[in-house]
Amino acid sequence: MSDIEESKKRKHDQNEEPSLKKQKKEKKDKKDKKDKKDKKDKKDKKEKKEKKDKKEKKEKKDKKEKKDVKEAKSNAPTGEAKSTQGYTQSEELTNIPQSEVDQFFSDNEVKVEDPSESSLRPLLSFDHIKLDKKIQTQIAKFPKPTPIQSVAWPYLLSGKDVIGVAETGSGKTFAFGVPAVNNLISSGDKASGVKVLVVSPTRELASQIYDNLKILTDVCGLSCVCLYGGVPKDQQRRDLKSASIVVATPGRLLDLIEEGSCDLSHVKYMVLDEADRMLEKGFEEDIKRIIGSTPKADRQTLMFTATWPKEVRELASTFMNAPVKVSIGNTDELSANKRITQIVEVVDHFAKERMLLDLLKKYQGGSKKNDKVLIFALYKKEATRIEGLLKRNRYNVAAIHGDLTQQQRTAALNDFKQGNSTLLLATDVAARGLDIPNVKTVINLTFPLTVEDYVHRIGRTGRAGQTGTAHTLFTENEKHLAGALVNVLNGANQPVPDELKKFGTHTKKKEHSAYGAFFKNVDMSLKPKKKTFD
Numbered sequence: 001m002s003d004i005e006e007s008k009k010r011k012h013d014q015n016e017e018p019s020l021k022k023q024k025k026e027k028k029d030k031k032d033k034k035d036k037k038d039k040k041d042k043k044d045k046k047e048k049k050e051k052k053d054k055k056e057k058k059e060k061k062d063k064k065e066k067k068d069v070k071e072a073k074s075n076a077p078t079g080e081a082k083s084t085q086g087y088t089q090s091e092e093l094t095n096i097p098q099s100e101v102d103q104f105f106s107d108n109e110v111k112v113e114d115p116s117e118s119s120l121r122p123l124l125s126f127d128h129i130k131l132d133k134k135i136q137t138q139i140a141k142f143p144k145p146t147p148i149q150s151v152a153w154p155y156l157l158s159g160k161d162v163i164g165v166a167e168t169g170s171g172k173t174f175a176f177g178v179p180a181v182n183n184l185i186s187s188g189d190k191a192s193g194v195k196v197l198v199v200s201p202t203r204e205l206a207s208q209i210y211d212n213l214k215i216l217t218d219v220c221g222l223s224c225v226c227l228y229g230g231v232p233k234d235q236q237r238r239d240l241k242s243a244s245i246v247v248a249t250p251g252r253l254l255d256l257i258e259e260g261s262c263d264l265s266h267v268k269y270m271v272l273d274e275a276d277r278m279l280e281k282g283f284e285e286d287i288k289r290i291i292g293s294t295p296k297a298d299r300q301t302l303m304f305t306a307t308w309p310k311e312v313r314e315l316a317s318t319f320m321n322a323p324v325k326v327s328i329g330n331t332d333e334l335s336a337n338k339r340i341t342q343i344v345e346v347v348d349h350f351a352k353e354r355m356l357l358d359l360l361k362k363y364q365g366g367s368k369k370n371d372k373v374l375i376f377a378l379y380k381k382e383a384t385r386i387e388g389l390l391k392r393n394r395y396n397v398a399a400i401h402g403d404l405t406q407q408q409r410t411a412a413l414n415d416f417k418q419g420n421s422t423l424l425l426a427t428d429v430a431a432r433g434l435d436i437p438n439v440k441t442v443i444n445l446t447f448p449l450t451v452e453d454y455v456h457r458i459g460r461t462g463r464a465g466q467t468g469t470a471h472t473l474f475t476e477n478e479k480h481l482a483g484a485l486v487n488v489l490n491g492a493n494q495p496v497p498d499e500l501k502k503f504g505t506h507t508k509k510k511e512h513s514a515y516g517a518f519f520k521n522v523d524m525s526l527k528p529k530k531k532t533f534d
């Protein structure tokens with residue numbers, strides 16, 4: 001290319017460049033603008049999405065919180081942290097999911113009727129409660145609270161009146177005993193005087209409750225005394241001077257109140273153990289007088305039992321202030337511990353003694369010779385006769401009935417508890433409450449006067465989660481109780497013999513002029529028999 005041509009081209013290029021540059025620039029600007037817009041759109045979109053996600057998350061969270069609160073409110077008891085007088089729900093318990101609490105309620109057939117709707121959560125472990133350290137150490141030997149303890153303790157530590165109904169052998173003594181001692185310690189009340197009173201129907205049971213409370217009071221430096229008849233009063237009077245906890249049977253307690261040795265005017269916590277028995281005719285007047293000696297205001301009142309017949313409920317309520325009713329299992333119907341195998345045989349009255357010897361061979365023969373068997377007779381006369389029969393047949397039998405001195409009764413029970421004798425013959429004085437380790441079999445030689453007593457008698461076996469057998473000889477004399485017994489057998493999924501059904505399933509309540517339907521199970525047409533087992 002010549003110089004001229006080159007210069008021409010340059011010129012041309014120079015002429016051409018501005019428009020191309022412009023075009024290119026425009027194109028670039030457009031692209032930049034678009035990129036910028038895209039970027040902005042993208043950013044906006046992202047922000048919008050983040051905002052939306054955040055909003056959704058918040059809504060979800062709010063909804064869940066609302067749902068949790070609603071769920072906790074509808075399913076008693078709630079997970080909200082509770083603080084009532086003397087009791088604060090622990091954080092560990094508050095953090096338990098509601099589903100676990102619901103499961104506990106359904107597994108154990110727990111029912112709580114609480115007029116104040118405080119809905120306290122049950123303790124699913126001993127770690128869920130802060131008790132006095134020394135008490136905590138004593139109960140740590142158990143793996144966890146029993147259901148009645150789990151449910152009742154929060155209410156009792158809150159100062160509420162409580163009716164506690166749970167099967168035989170389910171730990172009711174500590175259910176009322178642990179809060180009794182803990183409340184006494186936490187009140188800081190150092191003044192002398194009786195602050196806790198436990199009333200029980202029999203001397204042996206009073207003594208057993210005392211032994212259980214002593215496990216707690218000894219380590220806490222508190223003084224506990226047991227008052228019952230059949231032994232001298234002097235020591236009891238002396239012990240009363242320093243006692244803050246009294247366990248007593250009604251007769252001796254009233255004696256000591258009336259002579260001025262026992263002052264109940266400072267009682268803050270009162271328990272009727274075997275409450276339905278304590279409210280029966282025969283005890284009712286004594287109980288009214290005892291309760292009348294305690295302060296009405298500021299007194300926490302407790303009733304504990306395995307059987308809670310409708311007939312005593314109204315009377316019970318007259319001694320209580322808006323009680324919380326805690327029941328484990330179906331307690332509206334009379335029901336027995338389901339771990340007990342119940343065998344009922346309908347027999348001829350005159351065949352019973354021979355059959356008893358056969359049953360002993362069955363339950364204590366061969367390898368079973370060390371198995372503990374408890375035989376129930378109805379009256380002390382019968383018990384004395386059977387004791388003779390067994391001794392003639394070389395059985396090493398211990399006996400508890402009202403014809404024996406208190407020392408003989410205590411010695412017999414201790415021998416049986418410790419396994420020195422493996423056969424105990426008793427009247428209904430041993431039907432309720434006695435906690436004898438490893439009773440394998442209960443034999444009802446003669447059926448008791450009520451089906452409630454039957455449930456308590458057979459409850460001497462199958463305690464604290466174990467199993468056991470109850471073998472009952474039933475005769476025509478007791479046919480008026482057949483219907484109620486059939487109900488108990490059905491309720492525990494036990495076989496009902498045809499011979500028992502033949503007596504009919506009629507359970508008509510008998511009315512009593514003073515006690516309404518309380519004597520529902522007693523056939524008034526029969527010759528009156530005096531209940532003299534204690």
Ligand SMILES: Nc1ncnc2c1ncn2[C@@H]1O[C@H](COP(=O)(O)OP(=O)(O)OP(=O)(O)O)[C@@H](O)[C@H]1O
Nearest residue numbers: 142144145146168169170171172173306433435464
């Ligand atoms: N948390 C627990 N875990 C395991 N065993 C326990 C617990 N609390 C108490 N026990 C034991 O269970 C047994 C039965 O307890 P207790 O005698 O109090 O029963 P109860 O419900 O009063 O029976 P009853 O209706 O016959 O009077 C006792 O040997 C007691 O030491």
